[in-house]
Amino acid sequence: MSEAVTDLVIIGSGPAGMAAACEARALGLSVVLLDEQATIGGQIYRSIESAPSDRVEILGKDYAAGQSLALEFQKCGAQYFNVATVWNVSSDGTVDYVLNGKSQRVIGKHVLLASGAMERPFPIKGWTLPGVMGAGAGQILLKSSGALPSGPVVLAGCGPLLYLLAWQYLRAGVTIQAVADTTTLSAYARAARHLAGALRGWRDVAKGIKLLVALRRHGVPVFSGARELSIEGEQQIEEFSFKRRGKRVRIPASLLLLHQGVVPNTQLSWSIGAEHRWNPDQLCWQPVTDAWGRLGNTPIYVAGDSRAIVGAQASAVQGRLAALAIGERLGLVTDIARRTAPLQRELKLRTHIRPFLDALYRPNDENRIPQKDSVLVCRCEEVTAGQIRGYVELGCKGPNQTKAFGRSGMGPCQGRFCGLTVTELIAQARGVQPCDVGYYRIRPPIKPVMLGDFVQ
Amino acid sequence: MTTEPLFSIPRSLESETVTITFEGKPLMVPAGISVAAALLAGGAHDFRSSVVGHVPRAPYCMMGVCFECLVEIDGVPARQSCLIPVKDGMQVRRQIGAANPNGAIYGEKNE
Amino acid sequence: MSNQQLTVVGGGLVGAAIAYGAARAGMRVRVLDQGDSAFRASRGNFGLVWVSSKGGNLPRYARWSRDAAKSWPELHKELLELTGVDSGLRQPGGFWLGFSDAEVRARAELLEKIDREVGDVPFQMLEPSELRQYLPGIGSAVVGGSFGPLDGHANPLMLLHGLHAGLHRKGADVVTGVDVADIRYDADSGEFEAVASDGQSWKSERLVLAAGLGNARLAPLVGLHAPVTSTRGQVLITERLKPFLNYPTNKVRQTQEGTVQIGSTSEDVGLDDGTTTEKIEWLARRAVETFPALARARLVRAWGALRPLTPDGYPIYQASASCPGAYVATCHSGVTLASVHSFVIGPWMSGLTQTPPEFDVFLSDRFLDPNASFSHDH
Numbered sequence: 001m002s003e004a005v006t007d008l009v010i011i012g013s014g015p016a017g018m019a020a021a022c023e024a025r026a027l028g029l030s031v032v033l034l035d036e037q038a039t040i041g042g043q044i045y046r047s048i049e050s051a052p053s054d055r056v057e058i059l060g061k062d063y064a065a066g067q068s069l070a071l072e073f074q075k076c077g078a079q080y081f082n083v084a085t086v087w088n089v090s091s092d093g094t095v096d097y098v099l100n101g102k103s104q105r106v107i108g109k110h111v112l113l114a115s116g117a118m119e120r121p122f123p124i125k126g127w128t129l130p131g132v133m134g135a136g137a138g139q140i141l142l143k144s145s146g147a148l149p150s151g152p153v154v155l156a157g158c159g160p161l162l163y164l165l166a167w168q169y170l171r172a173g174v175t176i177q178a179v180a181d182t183t184t185l186s187a188y189a190r191a192a193r194h195l196a197g198a199l200r201g202w203r204d205v206a207k208g209i210k211l212l213v214a215l216r217r218h219g220v221p222v223f224s225g226a227r228e229l230s231i232e233g234e235q236q237i238e239e240f241s242f243k244r245r246g247k248r249v250r251i252p253a254s255l256l257l258l259h260q261g262v263v264p265n266t267q268l269s270w271s272i273g274a275e276h277r278w279n280p281d282q283l284c285w286q287p288v289t290d291a292w293g294r295l296g297n298t299p300i301y302v303a304g305d306s307r308a309i310v311g312a313q314a315s316a317v318q319g320r321l322a323a324l325a326i327g328e329r330l331g332l333v334t335d336i337a338r339r340t341a342p343l344q345r346e347l348k349l350r351t352h353i354r355p356f357l358d359a360l361y362r363p364n365d366e367n368r369i370p371q372k373d374s375v376l377v378c379r380c381e382e383v384t385a386g387q388i389r390g391y392v393e394l395g396c397k398g399p400n401q402t403k404a405f406g407r408s409g410m411g412p413c414q415g416r417f418c419g420l421t422v423t424e425l426i427a428q429a430r431g432v433q434p435c436d437v438g439y440y441r442i443r444p445p446i447k448p449v450m451l452g453d454f455v456q
Numbered sequence: 457m458t459t460e461p462l463f464s465i466p467r468s469l470e471s472e473t474v475t476i477t478f479e480g481k482p483l484m485v486p487a488g489i490s491v492a493a494a495l496l497a498g499g500a501h502d503f504r505s506s507v508v509g510h511v512p513r514a515p516y517c518m519m520g521v522c523f524e525c526l527v528e529i530d531g532v533p534a535r536q537s538c539l540i541p542v543k544d545g546m547q548v549r550r551q552i553g554a555a556n557p558n559g560a561i562y563g564e565k566n567e
Numbered sequence: 568m569s570n571q572q573l574t575v576v577g578g579g580l581v582g583a584a585i586a587y588g589a590a591r592a593g594m595r596v597r598v599l600d601q602g603d604s605a606f607r608a609s610r611g612n613f614g615l616v617w618v619s620s621k622g623g624n625l626p627r628y629a630r631w632s633r634d635a636a637k638s639w640p641e642l643h644k645e646l647l648e649l650t651g652v653d654s655g656l657r658q659p660g661g662f663w664l665g666f667s668d669a670e671v672r673a674r675a676e677l678l679e680k681i682d683r684e685v686g687d688v689p690f691q692m693l694e695p696s697e698l699r700q701y702l703p704g705i706g707s708a709v710v711g712g713s714f715g716p717l718d719g720h721a722n723p724l725m726l727l728h729g730l731h732a733g734l735h736r737k738g739a740d741v742v743t744g745v746d747v748a749d750i751r752y753d754a755d756s757g758e759f760e761a762v763a764s765d766g767q768s769w770k771s772e773r774l775v776l777a778a779g780l781g782n783a784r785l786a787p788l789v790g791l792h793a794p795v796t797s798t799r800g801q802v803l804i805t806e807r808l809k810p811f812l813n814y815p816t817n818k819v820r821q822t823q824e825g826t827v828q829i830g831s832t833s834e835d836v837g838l839d840d841g842t843t844t845e846k847i848e849w850l851a852r853r854a855v856e857t858f859p860a861l862a863r864a865r866l867v868r869a870w871g872a873l874r875p876l877t878p879d880g881y882p883i884y885q886a887s888a889s890c891p892g893a894y895v896a897t898c899h900s901g902v903t904l905a906s907v908h909s910f911v912i913g914p915w916m917s918g919l920t921q922t923p924p925e926f927d928v929f930l931s932d933r934f935l936d937p938n939a940s941f942s943h944d945h
Contacts, residue, residue, distance in 0.1 A: 036520060038541055043519055050488070052468070083539075088844055096844050103848070118521045128524075130502045130514035131462060137518035140538075141463055145489035147497055150464035235512050236501050255462050265521070273841075379516075380523060382508040394731055395743045397602045404610065405728045407824070411507075412523040412534075412806055412867055417516075443842055445866055448806060452862030454851035507807045507825075532863060534806065554825050556809040557860040558704060 006030045008326060009095050009108030010078075011086050011268065014042020015066065015312045016304025017114035018073040020319035027327040031078035032106050034097055036085050036447070040070055042116050043136065044312045046143035049074075055146055058172050060164070062312065063143070069316060088444035089113070091272050091298040096444070103453045110299045110326045113269060114319060117262035117305035120284075120363060121417050122157065123370045126231025127258065128379050135165045135259035142168065149255050152177035154240050156229060157259040159361045165257065167211050170218060178251055179215060180226035180242050182260065182364055191360035223249060229367065231256065260363035264306045267416060270442035272300060278435040281358045282309060283368065284420060285439055292325035293318060301326065314350040317343050369424045377425065378418040380411020388422055392429040398438045399423055412448050415440040461499040465489070474544040491537035491548060492518060492525045503527050503537065504551035526551045533559055572771040573917055574599060574761050576747050576785060579609040580723065580901030581908060582777030583730035588913015589775075590737035597740040597769060599747055599761060608779045609901060611800045611840075611872020612723040613830050614822070615815060616656065616903050619663060619690060619715030623677050627928045628881050629685045632900070635907040636717045642906040643721070649736050652729035654721050655823045661718030662693075662702065662816040664709045664857060671711035678713055690715050701814055708856040712816075720815040722822060723902050730905070742769075747781070750774070750788040752890045759789070759893060775916045776895040779875045780838075790889030792931045795897050797838060797873040801846045802830035803854070805864040812858070819857050827864060829854040840871045874899060877934070880943025884912065884929040892918070895931070 007029035010017045017033060018040065024031050041048040045066030056064050081099055088096040093108045119134040126132065135155060141147040152175040155166055162179075169176055215222050226242040226249075233239065241250040266276060269287035274295040276285040286308045293301040301322040304315030321343055327333040370377065373386025383406050391402040399415075399422045402408055408422055409415035415422075419440050427434045465486055472487040476494060483498040492515050495503060502512035504526050515525035518538045526534045527548050533555035537548070571594065575586040578600025590596040601607075618636045622629025636658065643656040665671040671692070678690040691714045698705055698712050734741055748764040759774040776785050776793070786793035807825035821827050832846045847869050855862045875897055877883055882898035894916040898904055914920040933939065 036539065038539075090844070094844070105844075118519070119517050128511075128513065128516075130512050133514075133516050133518070137516060140518040141493055141496070145465055145486065145493040145497070147463040147465045147489075147493050150461050236514075254460075379513075380507075382506065394728075394735060395600070395741050397743050401602070404724045405731075410868065412526075412865070413521065414867065416521050441870075443868065443870055444844070444847070445869060448865035448867050450862065451803075451805070451851045451855050451864050451866055454848045455855050455862065534865070554807040554809045555864070556811075557858075557864050558809075558811055 004032075005107045005109070006032045006079075007108070007330065008032070008110045008112060008323070009034065009093070009106055010112045010114055011089070011095070012042060012114035012116055012304070012306070013037070013040040013073075013080070014044060014114060014116045014304060015069060015316040016116070016319035017042065017112070018069050018319070019316035020112050020114065020303060020323040021078040022072045022076045023320040023323035024326065025076040025078055027323070027332045029323075029327065029330065029332070032108070033078050033080045034084040034086055034095070035080070035082055038082050040073060040080070041066060043140065045070065046140055051143065052146070055142070058168055059143065060168065066312070085447050085449070086268070087447050087449045089268055089272055089300065091300060093299045098449055098453045101450070101453055103449065108299070109330070110301065112319070112322055113300065113302045113306055114304045115265045115268055115306045117309055118265045118416065119259065120261045120263045121421055122258040122260055122367060123375055123377055123385070123421050124229045124231065124367060125372055125375050126233060126237065128376050129231055129233045129237045130235065131233070131237035131254055132231060132256045132258065135162045135257040136262070138165050138257045139168070142172075148172055148174050151175065151254055153255045153257060154178050154180070154251055154253045155257050155259070156180040156182070156226065156240065156242070157367070158183045158363065159259055159261045160357065161262065162259040163208055163211050166215065170214055176215065176218070176220045177253060179220060179222045180229070180240075181222065181224045182226045182229070182367060183361065184225055184364065187360050187362055190362070191356050194356040194359055227364070227366065260367055261361055262305065262309055263420065264308060265416070266306065267414065267442055267446045269295065269302055269306070270439065271444055271446050272298065274300075276439065278433070279308070280433070281355065283363065293322040294325065310351050310354065314347055317347045317350065321347070368421065369428050370421075377421045378408035378411065380413050380417075381407040383408040383418075385425060388425045389429050392426055396426070397430065399426060399440050402426065403440060409440045414446065415442065459499070459501070461497055462501065463493070463496045465493075465497045474542050476542050476544070476546040476548060478548045479550065485542055488541055491527065491529060491540045491542055491546070494542050495527070495537065495548065502550070505553055507554045510553060528559075531559060571595070571773055571918065572597070573773040573775065574759065574769055574771040575775045575777055576761060577776070577778035577781065578731070578741060578743070579607060579777070579779055580612065580727055580730075580905060581779070581896055581898060582775070583727060583734065584901070584905045584908035585775055585777055585896060585913045585916060586739055587730045587733050587737070588909035588911070589917040590734055590739040591909070592914040592917060592919050594917045594919070596734070597742065597771070598734065599745040599763070599769065600741060600743045601746060602744040608872055608874045609723055609727050610870065611802065611831070611874045612902050613800070613802065614720050614723045614820065614828065614902055615661065615817070616658065616719040616721050617661065617715075617900070618688065618717040619661065619713065620674075620677055620681070622685065623681055624879065625881050625928060626681070626684045627925050629681050629688060631907065632903055633688060633717060635904045636719070638906040638910055639719075639721070642909055646729035646733055650729055650732035652725060652732050654726045654729050656719065656721040657823070658717070658719030659814050660714055660716040661720070662698070662712050662714055662814055664698070664705075664712045664816050664818070666708055666710060666856070668710060674713055689717070702812065702816070704811065704858055704860050706856050706859045718815065720820050721902055726902060726905055747778070747785065750785060752789060752893070757892060759890070772892055773916070773918060774893045776893070777897070779897065780873060782875070782895055782897050786895050789893035790887045791885055791893065791895045792935070793883055793895050793897055794931065794934050795875040795877055798876045799834040799836045799840060799871050800831035800874055801834070801842050801850065801869065801871045802828060803847065803850050803866055804828050804868045805861070806867050808864055811860065816857070819854055827854075827861065838873060840873050842869045842871050876943060878941035878943070879933070882929050883931045884926060885931055886922070
């Protein structure tokens with residue numbers, strides 16, 4: 001087993017990881033960057049290096065902004081390993097990963113977790129049927145392979161990514177069958193309270209209005225205030241329906257893309273045993289860090305969307321700040337406050353809008369906490385909402401007990417896709433807050449590893 | 457209900473292609489895309505039958521988090537096809553239920 | 568039938584089984600359980616329902632284990648009918664596998680000794696070629712093994728679930744999220760009061776301490792002695808696989824769900840229930856040596872659990888002399904002994920039946936002998 005020691009091990013090659021690598025290398029640190037995917041960019045800048053110009057045009061300027069960062073990263077001299085699956089990070093800086101069928105280890109004097117965000121689960125009736133995917137999946141298909149829906153597509157949910165995808169599809173000539181927007185009227189009212197300092201919020205609202213106008217011009221039906229979403233079908237999706245203004249709308253569909261925001265991918269931070277707090281505005285868990293992203297007294301930092309959803313630009317800034325903080329600990333940075341002042345200002349600027357977006361695009365309770373007993377909550381082990389509630393009745397107070405009783409969270413996704421739902425389900429059934437319920441105990445391997453990969 | 461591919465990839469003249477097979481049927485796909493993308497564009501609607509309830513499942517997240525895109529690639533069962541780029545000659549089959557540790561392997565294990 | 572109230576401290580495998588046994592015998596039972604973040608030794612149990620090699624230094628324990636294996640089907644059937652929960656019991660016999668000739672010889676000697684001392688603890692020593700007939704695909708690193716026809720396995724978590732559901736059905740009261748901080752005994756009324764750290768308390772005429780590692784601290788409060796320390800067992804579990812292993816072995820078994828469980832280590836690390844890369848790799852390698860096909864099975868979870876261990880590894884079952892009505896129960900094999908804990912220990916500790924025969928050997932007084940030294944084979 002090969003072991004190497006390096007100043008900084010970075011996990012994830014999205015904006016946070018790439019920016020941190022550039023900044024750390026500029027300070028003269030040795031950097032190893034590990035990424036599970038085959039190419040750099042994380043999710044937001046997927047295939048940024050190979051995307052043809054017409055695709056970049058369709059995807060828009062926020063995507064194109066990743067090109068310069070990718071270029072900077074390629075030139076910075078970090079040791080980059082793709083298709084490297086990290087399965088363990090220890091609080092002493094040891095990182096275990098699988099590369100080419102062998103488990104290997106690198107020891108970092110510091111480690112930066114930059115594994116980004118993942119799609120929030122959307123547990124509604126029928127969501128496990130083939131033909132139902134996340135809007136993020138649609139974007140990934142477009143970015144990485146130029147793949148577009150070959151027939152009409154229905155989009156449902158809320159959040160900037162959903163509208164962005166709709167806009168990208170329109171520009172690419174895709175037939176959008178319908179958009180079912182779950183944003184409620186009261187969400188607009190709540191969001192309006194956060195407009196202070198959110199000048200950019202107006203731009204996003206304006207963008208959203210432009211999109212609505214464009215959709216209407218293309219004859220795309222847009223249904224706002226969609227409730228009681230449901231998917232029917234036997235072997236795959238056949239119909240998507242929802243209630244709007246009290247009336248049920250039924251749409252025959254073959255492809256449905258759902259989205260209600262993204263959440264931090266906290267698998268690694270949980271597995272290290274770091275403290276997490278439940279954010280009631282963002283409805284997700286966030287690792288507790290200091291201002292630079294450091295976890296407790298460990299040499300481990302978190303930057304970007306896996307720390308809290310802040311978006312690509314802010315993630316890059318956080319990556320740079322973490323690298324500078326690490327540089328300071330290594331004695332390579334002396335006047336960190338002065339040096340990072342512009343970055344801190346930029347971070348503030350780019351995160352001003354979050355409370356506004358969080359309030360506006362808050363996913364509805366019914367789409368996060370299924371009331372119907374038959375809705376699948378744990379896709380891997382096929383555990384339903386009713387079963388989870390039943391375990392609470394039996395006395396289970398938290399997700400580790402419901403896991404023990406019903407296997408939810410024991411499948412290959414290791415609780416990624418059911419964790420939030422199970423925590424909120426239990427909290428609701430017990431009449432307490434999610435922070436009182438807790439989360440799955442996450443342990444290594446944080447990704448399934450073949451037993452043979454441990455054999456030399 | 458449709459049997460048409462859910463996604464299509466506009467072909468450009470310069471793009472290199474490779475040929476893989478899905479359930480024995482050859483598919484010509486652009487080089488460098490993921491196996492999952494190739495299958496979706498090649499007409500696959502379901503990728504596997506689930507382990508517990510034996511119901512059809514297909515990719516949801518396309519980024520390696522949901523584990524729905526599991527297929528058998530070159531004899532190795534239950535691989536996350538959204539994380540694996542296509543290779544010429546690759547043989548892909550649906551993952552039916554749980555992985556069989558004693559299944560046949562042809563070709564290299566590591567990917 | 569009794570009019571008395573029984574409080575069982577601890578809702579893990581031992582506590583739940585004893586409480587269930589008491590409830591089923593007609594007692595009014597309440598269980599005080601820690602909850603979601605408890606150390607929960609039950610999670611560290613490998614799931615074997617095992618007779619072979621038990622009681623090498625204590626024949627009574629070998630008989631106790633054998634009684635347990637024989638009455639397990641009754642517990643399984645009862646829980647299934649009462650609650651619908653399948654404990655996953657299968658008793659096809661089980662294998663111990665050896666990787667060196669010395670190991671295999673030592674094993675044969677041990678099993679012969681136990682059979683001689685106890686009688687009717689059958690076993691068979693097997694060559695690799697014979698092993699292969701029952702365990703196809705066994706690796707060439709295995710040089711021999713033993714077969715115990717009384718051995719089997721179950722699902723510890725399903726068993727726990729079933730016992731809790733059974734308690735529910737029998738009208739027992741299960742209070743979760745309770746951290747018992749103190750126990751008071753009133754000699755005049757003969758009443759016990761269990762007091763939680765948040766101030767809640769519960770009174771009862773009878774009390775059973777089944778709090779695993781917590782027993783060491785609680786036992787002296789009722790005039791008992793329970794010198795349990797912790798041993799950490801790390802266990803690996805794979806994704807669900809198609810059935811290929813029809814018999815449990817002592818280190819590798821395939822569960823009813825198809826997952827393969829691999830274990831376990833036995834480490835003296837205090838109260839650290841984490842996992843270590845070294846042990847994960849060691850367990851993985853040994854699993855692949857045992858069944859080479861597992862090289863392509865994916866590890867999905869690894870966990871460590873703290874299991875209570877007495878100095879000689881054998882159980883403590885004891886009634887308090889100074890606080891009549893109080894008992895302590897602790898053991899290492901909570902799954903194997905679940906049946907006798909329900910059918911025998913529950914009624915006994917409820918005051919409904921006599922002390923089981925020859926139970927003096929399980930008194931913790933044995934640890935107070937200054938001339939004795941102890942070792943355990945866990």
